[in-house]
Amino acid sequence: MSALLRRLPRIGNSSKTCLRLILRETREQTSAPTPRCGAGLCAGSLTAFSPAQSRGQHTEAVDPLEVDLRRLEGEDDGIVEVLMCRQKARNALGHMFVSQMRELVSSLSSDSAARVVVFRSLVPGVFCAGADLKERALMDHTESDLFVHGLRSLMTQIALLPMPTIAAVDGVAVGGGLELALACDLRTAASSAQMGLIETTRGLLPGAGGSQRLPRTIGITLAKELIFTGRCVGGLSALQMGLVNRSVDQNQTGDAAYREALSLAREILPQAPLAVRQAKEAMNRGVEVNISSAMAIERMCYAQVIPTQDRQEGMAAFIEKRPPRYTGK
Known part of the structure; x- marks a missing residue:
């Protein structure tokens, strides 16, 4: 194990750098309204699709659509994409985001037509930035505990989906964002992606399954190092330690991990x-x-x-x- 750790590339002050990045991204607000996933492309996404391909029941919703569903067609029939597009808050795990994700995952649990599910982000540079700090700051102790319990339940829902699931990590995935990826069966990552369970840097510990799924994925000794230090790792390091299945260089459109996840899904699709x-x-x-x-x-x-x-x-x-x-x- 020590030999493996010596081979892993280190990033100077990576925990602090990653934390500053996430805090900045979760504070950023855009003046434009949140784009509706089903109505077209969110910024930085590759594949356009029509409203008919997404969930029609949300077309009249008052609340903005933060999570959506897309079913691929033709030779890719059977591949379903869960699209995360909470543009303003970098897919932070807020009440509405979690509620919409729970609804989608629940519908997929009994979907016999879905053979592979790919979780991807339509927000440039980020998979999921973890907890919504603005919402969390307004909660008392009891509310915070109940909300984290709900997050833990959501991750379990994802883990219990009957078909293979793939997380396409094309950017930052920290805290609850990495816990969401860990709840999936397989993970692809861009080499430029940053992943970590950074809760100890905020006086917390992973509370949505991360303290249990990370050791089961990469081994308890290495998981302890990452959680104790709150350190973030890039895509190549994540591949070397077994955190992700595949790591690829990022492309100009910023969706290299998604493309690799789609390639992996296509390998699974022909099987019984x-x-x-x-x-x-x-x-x-x-x-x-x-x-x-x-x-x-x-x-x-x-x-x-x-x-x-x-x-x-x-x-x-x-x-x-x-x-x-x-x-x-």
Whole structure:
């Protein structure tokens, strides 16, 4: 482990630099109204889409749309994107943002057509800037505790989604922002991205699952170092320590991690969706118990795919030497 830490690139005063960056970004306010995700491009995004492709039930909403849903079509049918576009507050986790995210995640939990879900930001330079400090400052102790409990519940909702989830980190992901990414199964990051659980620099500790998911992702010793110091790491360091699955150089449009996440989603998309979901279930449940119990969980999950049409199609495709055509049945 010490050898690994020596190889990881260090950023001088990175915790302070990262904290100043986040505080500045969460304080910034733009004079223009928050763009509606479903109505077109938020600044810095790549792919335009029509209102019909997003959630129609919000078209008459009075509140600004801070989180939206987009379903890809054609060869990418089955890939669903959760779009975070709280432009003014850099996707900070405020009441409205969390409420809209909870609604979307709840709808996805029973969505059999969604094979892969990609969480991405349409706000340039940021994935999610963590807690909304302005809202938090207005809460008393009880309100703050209840709100953080709600955040923890949301991250659990995301982690329990039955299909694979990918976080595309194209910018800053700190505090609750990194906890959101950790709740996803896979993560891609631009090399220029900055990630960290910086709560100790504010007199807190990670409260939305970060103190539990980070050690399970990168190992407890390294997780302790990052949480104790509040240090941020870049995309390359995150890849070396296993925090992200893939790291790529940022491109001119600022969406390199999203493009890599889409590439990863396209690798998952052709596989049998029921088998992929059961594989996720087996791994998520099995890692929390002893090996004997884990084997029993694997057996139960395996039994779920035996009677499926997809399994029969997979066998037939192999014998006939052709690509399988899975239907999720």
